[in-house]
Amino acid sequence: MEGEPGDRWTAEDGVGGYREALESLREFIADPLEYSDEARKLGIKWRRGLLLYGPPGTGKTSLVRAVVKETNANLIIISPYMVHRGHAGESEKFLREAFSDAFTKAKSGLPSVIFIDEIDALCPRRDFRKQQGVRLTSQLATLMDSNKPSRSSVPHVVVIAATNRVEAIDPCLRRHGRFDAELEITAPTEAERVQILKFYTKRVRLDPSAKLESVAALCNGYVGSDLEDLCRQATDNALRRCSGSFQDDFIPMLMLEDWNHARSIVRPSITRDVTIEIPNVTWEDIGGLKDLKKKLQKAVEWPIKHSAGFSRLGISPIRGVLLHGPPGCSKTTLAKAVANASQASFFSLSGSQLYSMYVGEGEALLRNTFRRARLAAPSILFFDEADVVGTKREGRSGRNSAVEERLLSTLLTEMDGLEQSKGILVLAATNRPQAIDEALLRPGRFDLVLYVPPPDQESRLEILRVHTRSMSIGDDVNLQEIAEHTEYFTGAELKGLCSEAGYVALREDIGAKAVCGRHFQAAMRSLKPALSETEIQSYAAFSRGRGSYICPKNQDID
Numbered sequence: 001m002e003g004e005p006g007d008r009w010t011a012e013d014g015v016g017g018y019r020e021a022l023e024s025l026r027e028f029i030a031d032p033l034e035y036s037d038e039a040r041k042l043g044i045k046w047r048r049g050l051l052l053y054g055p056p057g058t059g060k061t062s063l064v065r066a067v068v069k070e071t072n073a074n075l076i077i078i079s080p081y082m083v084h085r086g087h088a089g090e091s092e093k094f095l096r097e098a099f100s101d102a103f104t105k106a107k108s109g110l111p112s113v114i115f116i117d118e119i120d121a122l123c124p125r126r127d128f129r130k131q132q133g134v135r136l137t138s139q140l141a142t143l144m145d146s147n148k149p150s151r152s153s154v155p156h157v158v159v160i161a162a163t164n165r166v167e168a169i170d171p172c173l174r175r176h177g178r179f180d181a182e183l184e185i186t187a188p189t190e191a192e193r194v195q196i197l198k199f200y201t202k203r204v205r206l207d208p209s210a211k212l213e214s215v216a217a218l219c220n221g222y223v224g225s226d227l228e229d230l231c232r233q234a235t236d237n238a239l240r241r242c243s244g245s246f247q248d249d250f251i252p253m254l255m256l257e258d259w260n261h262a263r264s265i266v267r268p269s270i271t272r273d274v275t276i277e278i279p280n281v282t283w284e285d286i287g288g289l290k291d292l293k294k295k296l297q298k299a300v301e302w303p304i305k306h307s308a309g310f311s312r313l314g315i316s317p318i319r320g321v322l323l324h325g326p327p328g329c330s331k332t333t334l335a336k337a338v339a340n341a342s343q344a345s346f347f348s349l350s351g352s353q354l355y356s357m358y359v360g361e362g363e364a365l366l367r368n369t370f371r372r373a374r375l376a377a378p379s380i381l382f383f384d385e386a387d388v389v390g391t392k393r394e395g396r397s398g399r400n401s402a403v404e405e406r407l408l409s410t411l412l413t414e415m416d417g418l419e420q421s422k423g424i425l426v427l428a429a430t431n432r433p434q435a436i437d438e439a440l441l442r443p444g445r446f447d448l449v450l451y452v453p454p455p456d457q458e459s460r461l462e463i464l465r466v467h468t469r470s471m472s473i474g475d476d477v478n479l480q481e482i483a484e485h486t487e488y489f490t491g492a493e494l495k496g497l498c499s500e501a502g503y504v505a506l507r508e509d510i511g512a513k514a515v516c517g518r519h520f521q522a523a524m525r526s527l528k529p530a531l532s533e534t535e536i537q538s539y540a541a542f543s544r545g546r547g548s549y550i551c552p553k554n555q556d557i558d
Helices: 019-029 036-042 060-071 090-106 131-145 190-200 212-217 224-241 256-265 290-305 307-313 331-342 361-375 401-420 457-467 479-484 491-508 517-526 533-546
Strands: 049-053 074-078 112-116 157-163 181-184 320-324 345-350 379-384 424-430 448-451
Touching: 019 049, 019 060, 019 157, 019 181, 049 060, 060 074, 060 112, 060 157, 074 090, 090 112, 090 131, 090 157, 190 212, 190 224, 224 256, 290 307, 290 320, 290 331, 290 424, 290 448, 320 331, 331 379, 331 424, 345 361, 361 379, 361 401, 401 424, 448 533, 457 479, 457 491, 491 517
Parallel strands: 049 157, 049 181, 074 112, 112 157, 320 424, 320 448, 345 379, 379 424
Antiparallel strands: none
8 A cells, every 4th residue: 555544545546547447447356356245146247357458558557457456456467478488288387377376366355367468469360370379269268267256155366358459369269258348448538648647747847838738638649658758758858958957856847848849759659650740731821722721621620629519519520521633733732731720630541552462451451540540539531542442343353353342341331430430530632533432422421522623823823922932033033924824734733833943043053043034934835734624624524513512713832
């Protein structure tokens, strides 16, 4: 016991947040002893197998240790590196001895907890396991079967296992009488993040301007270990900042700058490998597209920033938005701008990432990305080249047709599953909307289809102004005239035009001080738009045919 005399140490003193998970663990470890008489009268048989699953770093092991300490239970830990032995039969013997030890200690009247970490490495599915895995799974199943309660006084032994990959465990263990209860430990909510931050900063001083509630709001997707590391980095930065002013009783004060520095170093681990940094693109950086920006704000920003209002009125938010239009019209930049404005976790996948030389890897990556997005909600999943993932089923041929079928089925299933999730939106972009399967374009999936056309003259002028802001241009450069003579140019081509004019100036004179009108004229002669009137009409025709929203005479600047 810790604390002042009379104070009782609780699991909440050992971990921050996760109150519901702690209560569930108490039901398995403490309640069978505390309410043993009541259970006997009612004929209740307590469950003795619990499977904890969730992303790495969410605190599964810490939660178990905290409840074990609170209840004074005996703890026996089993991990893969402890079990795997060189000679046949030694691993199974280790398991038998661990269970025997647990039963012996439980006879003292206190519960025994057998905690198996990374159980997916010990007992993988039949498809992947080797002979040793078969023997270990069989031995563990036998030992758990022998742990069933009966009328006789059986010592209270609970088996708790943890895994990051619940689908990788052999199904024979996930049935009644074995691991018949499962508990998902997800990324903490904002309120739980506040509690975790308070736990790890109780020994330091906090500047009033840097409220933990504000820090927690910016730590979307951070798990417990991330938040611990964040507090450590912030404290280290405060110590470096105050170096030279230490006294014997010095306690660092965490300022807002310390938290910002820590967040630049510590990123959410559950979004690692598939998350991209949200670029510094704002609505103000986008030329034109006023109507389209309003549509995106209502569809994406509002449900995330004003979720309480949607819930209060019973309004179902849009689940998917499809941006389509010619190449170079900056559909991707629009997606990044709306993600920046909504301050949501941003996951990006292109169609090429989902194709793999190994069967099933693309579907696994797709499912894993949706899973991480749910954990890091509010979040935006952005699919570039959406036509590659959602290709029409009819008319498919070639060696990739089976892969395309599986990817589409997985995407449809995951998007349907979003009805049970909050704060998740799928944003997609494509140059070939006519190639996308109709099943994706129905309500409940891509509810909103938006057309992004090439810029008109007014928008081209705005784009040129943006891309010449950092250039030294001569007084003879007439951007209005350039905008008039660049019909059919996309935003990307206008950006390339400005760059080419700069290169022309350098090729003429490496010591040039400014880019002049003649340099722009030379660049315009060398560059031609890739789009034609016929192609533009074909893109617009798709939108008119579907009755989708068309944003005329506007264009993203990038």
